[in-house]
Amino acid sequence: MAASTLSIFPFLANDEFASACCAFLDRVRAARSSLVNWYSIRLQSAGPVLKISQSFRNDPDLSQHGVSAMATHPLGDYDSQLEVCEEDSEALVRTSDTYDSLQVDYDIVLSATYQVPVLYFVLRQAGKLLGMEDVYRYLVPSQYKKNIQSVGIMGGISFGYHPVSGTPAFFVHPCNTADAMKNIASGREVGPEAYLIIWLGLVGNCLRLQFPGELFATVGIPRLDGTD
Secondary structure: OOOOOOOOOOOOOHHHHHHHHHHHHHHHHHHHHHOOOOOEEEEEOOOOEEEEEEEEEOOHHHHHOOHHHHEOOOHHHHHHHOOOOOOOHHHOOOOOOOOOEEEEEEEEEEOOOOOOEEEEEEEEEOOEEOOHHHHHHHOOOHHHHHHHHOOOOOOOEEEEEOOOOOOEEEEEOHHHHHHHHHHHOOOOOOOHHHHHHHHHHHHHHHHOOOOOOHHHHOOOOOOOOOOO
């Protein structure tokens, strides 16, 4: 059992999730483009919702490579979007006008039912929402496809409605998240930000939402690359 500082580990309370999002955003802001290649990241206070976007070329061969090879808009070029509590809808990332560019928007929300973070996302090309086939083609690395299609350790990809915006979106079902977090964090002190980073390492790797190991170091947890 982890020596957790969380009140309901392996679950996450509302205030702990909000605290984790703010701390993680501060960490990414400090790293800037030297470590992170996301298009933008911001925290919407209503929810709250941690929103991350990235864009990449429409090339199926890139499904075999990491995000660093895919990203076309480093985070450092968009410092004006790094707002801790940004609510202005005009700050949302626009879809690229380039037809060959794909954009994926990720929203991290705390599930009121499961009390764990849930990753919602949409994939677009030229403003058009793409379907499940393209999600598996462009976002799910080959080593994770079998596991996520069979509702593996983090649950399968489902389609539903975003709990905050009410818009259609894909999401990684949170049915197995608590057990996965308990197993991964066993024997470690886990605070709100460390919990979020561990969770993001588990779920993000399955959908091209990755970040460098350097961001793990100062919270005392290992890299989760290759976690199934």
